[in-house]
Amino acid sequence: MHKLAQLDRRYVWHPFTQMRDWERAEPIVLVRGKGAMLEDAQGKKYLDGNASIWTNLHGHNHPKLNRAIERQLKQVAHTSALGLANKPASLLAEKLVKGAGCPLKKVFFSDDGSTALEVALKMAYEFTRRTGRSRAPRFLSLDGAYHGDTIGATSLGHIDLFHKSYSGLLFKSDKVAAPACYRCPFNRAKPQRRDARLYAKCNHECATQVEQKLERRKYAALVVEPRVQGAAGMVMHPPGWLKRVAAAARASGALLIADEVMTGFGRTGKVFAGGKEKVVPDLLCLAKGMTGGYLPMAATLTTQSVYNAFLGEYEEFKTFFHGHSYTGNQLGAAAALASWGLLHQPKAKVRRKAMERVLEHELDSLWALAAVGDVRREGLVVGVELVADWKTRRAFALKDRAGFSVCEAMARRGVLTRPIGNVIPLLPPYCTTDAQLRRMVRVLRESIVEVLGARQV
Ligand SMILES: Cc1ncc(COP(=O)(O)O)c(C=O)c1O
Known part of the structure; x- marks a missing residue:
């Protein structure tokens, strides 16, 4: 296990986390980021699929944000x-x-x-x-x-x-x-x-x-x-x-x-x-x-x-x-x-609209999976709800950890997000490219298939 992961396990108590589970696995230790990508201490790269718990807008290590902070720091x-x-x-x-x-x-x-x-x-x-x-x-x-x-x-x-x-x-x-x-x-x-x-x-x-x-x-x-x-x-x-x-x-x-x-x-x-x-x-x-x-x-x-x-x-x-x-x-x-x-840059607004269209198109493929009950999107907020039975909308019991397991499978494939029960959120940073958006949704689809099966409706 990486030295930093060991330190974390020894000393850090994480929010909204069952620490017994946490202690069983090696944590991902993030050390750097650029745009929509994050990198861990082992050099593995991940897409930031939930904008670091819904916070990141323009990407990590953004030159303009960095410069603004550096300028202020000198004051x-x-x-x-x-x-x-x-x-x-x-x-x-x-x-x-x-x-x-x-x-x-x-x-x-x-x-x-x-x-x-x-x-x-x-x-x-x-x-x-x-x-x-x-x-x-x-x-x-x-x-x-x-x-x-x-x-x-x-x-x-x-x-x-x-x-x-x-x-x-x-x-x-x-x-x-x-x-x-x-x-x-x-x-x-x-x-x-x-x-x-x-x-x-x-x-x-x-x-x-x-x-x-x-x-x-x-x-x-x-x-x-x-x-x-x-x-x-x-x-x-x-x-x-x-x-x-x-x-x-x-x-x-x-x-x-x-x-x-x-x-x-x-x-x-x-x-x-x-x-x-x-x-x-x-x-x-x-x-x-x-x-x-x-x-x-x-x-x-x-x-x-x-x-x-x-x-x-x-x-x-x-x-x-x-x-x-x-x-x-x-x-x-x-x-x-x-x-x-x-x-507020005009080109940024246009880009966000284009991202919405790409997401809408990509998300369409998820409806075919029986384990997907609902695919919701408002702007650049996506929620994909996993269900035990799409006809009755019966939810997975929380103890089945359907959402968690899908997110773990996504992390293995290099996309980070955190489930809300049985809902998988995607909130891409606004700098995410079309190819990265497509990858985000493809990884979600593959992970659902791995964990919950490929059955189609
Ligand atoms: C709608 C809403 N309000 C308030 C909060 C709390 O924000 P914070 O975690 O920064 O205290 C959150 C956090 O997720 C939120 O989603």
């Missing part, structure tokens, strides 16, 4: 945002506000997706109390929601596997059905293949449930992952659902918190997924891709009216009492500015 790496301003954070805040659109006006920086959500929920909670709407406001979020792992963000989540054991630590938030078309409880998704066309015909019964919930209680906010619920299994929402629930939240007086930690920065085809339905939330949470996947940095954008609720004389103590040591980090902000520039 200063980090200064505190507590009582002090800095250049890249101010420039970045302006870009984000202008890019996100009205009514978002203010940016509060933090460190990662979870803290972006903590900030949003504390702001929404206090805003709701201060405006007299409710003294003990609650939050409404979706079944299958995942908003991070800090206690506040976990409280907004509704994936039992992740959240149940901590229930005693969490505050109560209400749950409402999410649009999950492939397993639609309203029986809209008939047992046929390629049901996407059928989804469009539904009347968004699941949105009606959200509307009813919002009518019944004065919520501080409705929290959604716009258009795609990532950790729920790359579950894509039918067009129109977001607009309808956003309008319902507004009508009820609740704020809308959009968690675009995964969907932000071009992933779904627009800079922000809400833009696909012209929905601008009251609080917008950004992280992951913000620095191009280089450095941990996050932002919560909000409106003038939420901001105003925290204004007052010093001794009134209406201050937003929240902050982190690395809030507004200068290196992170410099990387984010460079990444924003790359994202």
